[in-house]
Amino acid sequence: MGPHPAAAHAAARDSACVKSRLCQALVPLMMKAGYGRVVNVSSSLGQLNGMTDEERVPAYQLSKAALNAVTLMVADAALGKNVMVNSVCPGWTRTDLGGPDAPQSAEEGAVTIVWLATHPNGGPTGGFFRDKKRIKW
Numbered sequence: 001m002g003p004h005p006a007a008a009h010a011a012a013r014d015s016a017c018v019k020s021r022l023c024q025a026l027v028p029l030m031m032k033a034g035y036g037r038v039v040n041v042s043s044s045l046g047q048l049n050g051m052t053d054e055e056r057v058p059a060y061q062l063s064k065a066a067l068n069a070v071t072l073m074v075a076d077a078a079l080g081k082n083v084m085v086n087s088v089c090p091g092w093t094r095t096d097l098g099g100p101d102a103p104q105s106a107e108e109g110a111v112t113i114v115w116l117a118t119h120p121n122g123g124p125t126g127g128f129f130r131d132k133k134r135i136k137w
């Protein structure tokens with residue numbers, strides 16, 4: 001297990017605690033309004049299913065696993081209120097974090113995020129998605 005400076009920095013800034021506090025502030029207002037969409041941008045590196053040491057970014061992996069737990073808890077708290085709460089892995093994407101060798105553009109990486117953020121009522125909640133399909137936690 002070894003540190004990767006860029007991913008460790010991203011994990012520290014992009015912590016599940018920050019997302020959790022944001023949800024605590026905003027989701028009650030969404031529930032009151034009877035409408036809301038929360039899309040937590042996670043990563044398949046946070047999947048507990050098949051979690052390995054191969055990627056060598058433990059802080060990042062832990063932060064995304066924790067974020068996915070936040071998604072499950074907030075989705076449960078908001079059940080029946082038309083507030084859909086999901087996690088997404090955008091896939092390896094050409095950004096500052098993903099670097100120039102990633103196979104897809106930022107626009108392509110945003111597709112599933114936008115799909116869930118604009119989903120009509122009655123859609124999925126408490127799920128983890130990639131390429132508009134459910135993936136394992």
Ligand SMILES: NC(=O)c1ccc[n+]([C@@H]2O[C@H](COP(=O)([O-])OP(=O)(O)OC[C@H]3O[C@@H](n4cnc5c(N)ncnc54)[C@H](OP(=O)(O)O)[C@@H]3O)[C@@H](O)[C@H]2O)c1
Pocket residue numbers: 010013014041042043044089090091092093094095096097098099102
């Ligand atoms: N790129 C990939 O291949 C990939 C794959 C899987 C998951 N993801 C996830 O997708 C999300 C977006 O990643 P990215 O590739 O776009 O990363 P990025 O290139 O590092 O960009 C992250 C953006 O978030 C902003 N940001 C980070 N922490 C912030 C904070 N505390 N307050 C305000 N703004 C903050 C940064 O602002 P500054 O410009 O000011 O730093 C930057 O604009 C992340 O959650 C990442 O873990 C990315």
